[in-house]
Amino acid sequence: MKIYIYILLLIFTGCSAKNNAQHNIAVAAQNDNIKEVVQEPQSQNIEVDYMNFDEQNRQDIMLAYGTLLDDANVNAWAKGTEANLVGKILISQATFNKIANEISQYIRDFRKIDGKISIYYQVKEKVVYQGKY
The missing domain is CATH 3.30.70.2960 (Alpha-Beta Plaits)
Structure with a gap:
């Protein structure tokens, strides 16, 4: 019985680690998009300075x-x-x-x-x- 519990525990921890990795990749991609949006207006104002x-x-x-x-x-x-x-x-x-x-x-x-x-x-x-x- 203990063997089944350990097997189920390993399966659940493996699945949760896989989901966390996918979540981290999605959050990183989202942060990159936000940084790009924030940086766009700065590039438009450079011409006026000169x-x-x-x-x-x-x-x-x-x-x-x-x-x-x-x-x-x-x-x-x-x-x-x-x-x-x-x-x-x-x-x-x-x-x-x-x-x-x-x-x-x-x-x-x-x-x-x-x-x-x-x-x-x-x-x-x-x-x-x-x-x-």
Whole structure:
């Protein structure tokens, strides 16, 4: 009778050790997936660290107004800051004023500067609207 009990005991311990090994492998794989998810956002922010103010402003303006604009260039000169916007379509003066006010406020906040910003809007290499905001 004792032999049967020892045999059953060995079978149960062998099965439980096998299940623990499978469980440990599954947990390790799960932890690897979690580490990958956590590390992804860090790799997306690396580009921003190496951008200067002009490049960062250009990227942010294109993200906000990419449906209306083909390109946006922001340059800081000794005489002031200017933004050149290249549009896909011709927009109204009211729309330009709204966009120009928002962009100039963003640039002033981002660069922590005072004063007006010259903004030019061109379509097909012709300046359509311009102003200081």
